[in-house]
Amino acid sequence: MAQTGNFKSPARMSSLGDGAEISAAGSVPGGKPRETVLKGVDFERRGFLHKVVGGVGAIVAATTLYPVVKYIIPPTKEIKMVNELNVGKISEVPDGGAKIFQFNEDKVIVTNVGGTLTAVSAVCTHLGCLVTWKADIKEYFCPCHGAKYKQTGEIISGPQPKPLKLYKAKIDGDNIVVSKA
Ligand code: FES
Numbered sequence: 001m002a003q004t005g006n007f008k009s010p011a012r013m014s015s016l017g018d019g020a021e022i023s024a025a026g027s028v029p030g031g032k033p034r035e036t037v038l039k040g041v042d043f044e045r046r047g048f049l050h051k052v053v054g055g056v057g058a059i060v061a062a063t064t065l066y067p068v069v070k071y072i073i074p075p076t077k078e079i080k081m082v083n084e085l086n087v088g089k090i091s092e093v094p095d096g097g098a099k100i101f102q103f104n105e106d107k108v109i110v111t112n113v114g115g116t117l118t119a120v121s122a123v124c125t126h127l128g129c130l131v132t133w134k135a136d137i138k139e140y141f142c143p144c145h146g147a148k149y150k151q152t153g154e155i156i157s158g159p160q161p162k163p164l165k166l167y168k169a170k171i172d173g174d175n176i177v178v179s180k181a
Pocket residue numbers: 124125126127128129142143144145146147158159160
């Protein structure tokens with residue numbers, strides 16, 4: 001850092017003894033006027049260097065923060081809306097079983113009872129929890145507040161205001177195809 005003042009304070013000079021000399025105001029040690037000493041200092045270069053250091057600091061901060069921000073904010077996944085979709089293999093839903101698939105913006109639960117596929121929205125109409133399939137009693141159950149639905153989505157009991165949305169499900173070769181009802 002550049003020297004900008006007289007550093008020989010009276011207090012310090014008295015501690016140095018009687019032989020020390022106090023500089024006059026506006027001068028630097030050596031007796032030269034401050035203007036003479038600072039004549040060669042290039043203030044424009046110093047300002048430029050400050051900007052360069054600031055710029056490098058900003059770049060380092062940005063490259064450090066970018067991955068953190070990308071991690072915190074999940075990427076938005078674009079969903080292509082379709083009327084019909086091959087959601088998976090029939091082997092994934094054996095007799096008595098069920099599986100949840102993504103269909104457009106919804107989660108659809110496909111059940112298989114004796115080879116007949118049924119597809120309804122798996123999103124509970126109460127507060128949006130995912131329902132589970134109770135194969136032994138052939139009902140959907142919502143673990144959040146106990147809503148119960150029939151296999152075709154109608155309400156059995158619970159706080160839910162509406163039945164589950166019904167979709168069409170069919171087998172096409174080895175695949176399950178879901179479409180809007
Ligand atoms: S969210 Fe399903 S019963 Fe409340």
